[in-house]
Amino acid sequence: MKEKINKSDQEWKDILSKESYEVTRKAGTERPFTGKYWDNFDNGTYKCICCGEPLFKSETKFDAGCGWPSFYEAQDKDSIDELPDHSLSRERTEIRCSKCDAHLGHVFDDGPNPTGLRYCVNSAAIDFESS
Numbered sequence: 001m002k003e004k005i006n007k008s009d010q011e012w013k014d015i016l017s018k019e020s021y022e023v024t025r026k027a028g029t030e031r032p033f034t035g036k037y038w039d040n041f042d043n044g045t046y047k048c049i050c051c052g053e054p055l056f057k058s059e060t061k062f063d064a065g066c067g068w069p070s071f072y073e074a075q076d077k078d079s080i081d082e083l084p085d086h087s088l089s090r091e092r093t094e095i096r097c098s099k100c101d102a103h104l105g106h107v108f109d110d111g112p113n114p115t116g117l118r119y120c121v122n123s124a125a126i127d128f129e130s131s
């Protein structure tokens, strides 16, 4: 279990951009091909925009053609919480930062080897640090 970060809605609003706030705190989705990172393939680490927790490594990023940054593996499974999402007619699995509960996107089971997973993440929910 990670130690949780608890901030009020107003505190998040103060530190996040409008778009990042909408995505991470209101479970929003940015429009495909509009985000900062869907076509970024530099080496580095993707961190939670809210709390800085490292979430994904560039080595696991792949071009899923969907317009959102996609990864086949989390850097550390403990950093990401998976929750059932019934908001659309098809069943999905929501992914959140386990440290601060930021909504990141969804994970699907149609990804490439070696995991077969596709973590589909909003650019607005992550911050890239090149290495």
Ligand SMILES: [Zn+2]
Binding pocket: 048, 049, 050, 051, 052, 053, 097, 098, 099, 100, 101, 102
């Ligand atoms: Zn976080």
